[in-house]
Amino acid sequence: MSQTEEEKTEAFIEFLAKDVRRRMEAIAKTILGEAQISEDQSPPEDISGEDDIKVNEEVA
Numbered sequence: 001m002s003q004t005e006e007e008k009t010e011a012f013i014e015f016l017a018k019d020v021r022r023r024m025e026a027i028a029k030t031i032l033g034e035a036q037i038s039e040d041q042s043p044p045e046d047i048s049g050e051d052d053i054k055v056n057e058e059v060a
Helices: 003-040 050-059
Strands: none
């Protein structure tokens, strides 16, 4: 590999590394943002499972 090919390869690797880092940071910000939103929301009202029982009775 000639010097210029090595330089091109190194520059491409650096570009990929920066791109991956940028994408990972964006994903982390999205995940953290969604976690904050879910903490602010109240839990679902019906957690008793009564709807599941009604569905099962209809199937039977």
